[in-house]
Amino acid sequence: MFDGPEPIYLQIAQQIRAQILSGDLAGEEQVMSTTQYATTFRINPATAAKAFAGLVDEGVLYKRRGVGMFVATGAREKLLAEHRDRYFAEVLRPALVQADLLGITPAEIVDHVLGRGPQGRPTPTGETS
Numbered sequence: 001m002f003d004g005p006e007p008i009y010l011q012i013a014q015q016i017r018a019q020i021l022s023g024d025l026a027g028e029e030q031v032m033s034t035t036q037y038a039t040t041f042r043i044n045p046a047t048a049a050k051a052f053a054g055l056v057d058e059g060v061l062y063k064r065r066g067v068g069m070f071v072a073t074g075a076r077e078k079l080l081a082e083h084r085d086r087y088f089a090e091v092l093r094p095a096l097v098q099a100d101l102l103g104i105t106p107a108e109i110v111d112h113v114l115g116r117g118p119q120g121r122p123t124p125t126g127e128t129s
Contacts, residue, residue, distance in 0.1 A: 001041055008043055012051035017060065020076050021083070027073040031061065
């Protein structure tokens with residue numbers, strides 16, 4: 001399960017973030033304990049604890065003493081905002097810089113995104129011609 005190049009604790013944190021973003025984990029919902037993570041995935045409990053601590057520091061999870069870890073209210077919105085900001089900075093901005101270098105106009109980009117051909121005419125497949 002945790003076979004990526006990054007440390008396991010980062011993979012666990014990313015998995016929990018993805019569950020929150022997808023709605024599989026909602027605000028105020030309890031998450032699996034560090035012991036459950038360790039047992040389920042056969043990892044060191046300290047590894048799971050490190051992932052949870054990072055998510056607590058980010059404000060995505062919080063701890064109820066004696067009860068466990070829970071998804072913070074507004075965690076999904078917080079993660080969506082962060083991912084949107086990262087998308088614009090890391091994906092869209094470089095693409096728009098490249099488009100400008102190629103002489104592609106904003107209107108051409110909009111037409112392409114909306115599946116219209118040149119001069120705004122729809123294409124049979126939704127691709128621009």
